[in-house]
Amino acid sequence: MHRHYGVIIKCFLSALILGIVTQLAFTAGLVRWAAAQGNDFSANYWMIVKDTWHNDGLTTFLICMASSLIIYLIIRKFTAQQETAEKIITWLIIPITLIYSVIMYPNFSDYL
Secondary structure, three states, rough: OOOOOHHHHHHHHHHHHHHHHHHHHHHHHHHHHHHOOOOOOHHHHHHHHHHHHOOOHHHHHHHHHHHHHHHHHHHHHHHHOHHHHHHHHHHHHHHHHHHHHHHHHHHHHHHH
């Protein structure tokens, strides 16, 4: 029986980062939209982030976690060694996480 703890931790951390970044960007968009409507919620940014974490952040986390583990299991099925599948999934999820975070950072950087 093979232990997949390393891959599970990498997928979990990657999905967690994507969920947090998505939630911060979504809330920043909501605050900007409210400001365009004449309501200024920028002082309550962190309260909104904490109150609505289950909307976009949790959804993104669950989707990314499930999809990365499914992709790993598919890759694992077609490779002879577990280490090869771990390297492939690592080289897939880390750049995707970094690129997504860099692209989304300007959306919420004003509120940090």
